[in-house]
Amino acid sequence: MVSTDSGVVTPRRAASVVVVRDGTDGVEVLLLRRTAKAAFAPDRFVFPGGSVDDSDQRLPLTGPQQVAGVIDDAFVAGVRETCEEALILLAIDGAGAPASGEHARAVRAALASGASLAEAFDQRALRLDPGSLAFHDRWITPEGAPRRFDTYFYYAASPPGQISEHDQGEAVDSVWVRPAEVLHSEEWTPRLLPPTRYHLSLCEQHADAAAVLAAARAHAVREPVRARLVSDGAGGTAVVVRPGAAPVPLGALPWRELGTNGR
Numbered sequence: 363m364v365s366t367d368s369g370v371v372t373p374r375r376a377a378s379v380v381v382v383r384d385g386t387d388g389v390e391v392l393l394l395r396r397t398a399k400a401a402f403a404p405d406r407f408v409f410p411g412g413s414v415d416d417s418d419q420r421l422p423l424t425g426p427q428q429v430a431g432v433i434d435d436a437f438v439a440g441v442r443e444t445c446e447e448a449l450i451l452l453a454i455d456g457a458g459a460p461a462s463g464e465h466a467r468a469v470r471a472a473l474a475s476g477a478s479l480a481e482a483f484d485q486r487a488l489r490l491d492p493g494s495l496a497f498h499d500r501w502i503t504p505e506g507a508p509r510r511f512d513t514y515f516y517y518a519a520s521p522p523g524q525i526s527e528h529d530q531g532e533a534v535d536s537v538w539v540r541p542a543e544v545l546h547s548e549e550w551t552p553r554l555l556p557p558t559r560y561h562l563s564l565c566e567q568h569a570d571a572a573a574v575l576a577a578a579r580a581h582a583v584r585e586p587v588r589a590r591l592v593s594d595g596a597g598g599t600a601v602v603v604r605p606g607a608a609p610v611p612l613g614a615l616p617w618r619e620l621g622t623n624g625r
């Protein structure tokens with residue numbers, strides 16, 4: 363993170379992927395539980411994702427060089443992080459078929475050994491598919507936070523034949539859940555970040571994964587959500603994440619929790 367002369371931390375570019383599938387009782391969404399040792403959002407349930415690396419700029423898309431106005435590096439970071447953290451590979455093979463579970467394991471192993479996503483793909487004749495991720499919106503952590511991110515949120519369908527598996531590092535647990543189970547549970551409420559709750563609420567509105575992806579594409583918003591700090595009326599600080607939304611207590615949010623490393 364880089365601070366400006368005013369002391370405001372410059373947001374780091376990041377990507378997060380809302381992976382959905384059709385369950386027996388409707389849409390299910392993949393959530394990962396972050397390790398309690400994480401500097402940002404420890405022990406919270408989140409979507410797969412993370413910061414954009416320099417290497418993410420070296421793997422071009424096959425097709426249009428922009429997806430819904432979002433440049434390639436965030437798209438590539440979303441693919442890479444989803445494979446690293448959740449063992450889901452959003453790519454296609456040389457024949458144009460979805461990547462297999464074997465592909466996902468091989469790419470994850472290559473990334474763990476220090477290879478870039480481009481190198482891992484070249485070795486296995488894999489390609490990015492511009493249609494595999496649907497960009498929906500961007501969220502920027504408020505000014506005044508010690509850790510700030512400019513996060514691009516994408517939606518994706520879980521590829522056939524792939525079985526998710528958390529990495530036992532950054533993610534120590536994973537679960538496929540119906541959005542309603544999470545959104546209306548007092549147990550879950552303190553373990554979800556505002557963007558996570560918001561995107562789960564979007565998924566809750568649709569009957570199947572295809573409808574979720576169609577809605578994400580149809581209602582994509584290019585203007586970022588800029589959360590801001592406000593007074594909570596009791597001498598403390600709260601956060602407003604969208605105009606007209608109720609403030610969220612700052613103490614419940616991850617950027618209050620300081621650390622020296624991690625993402």
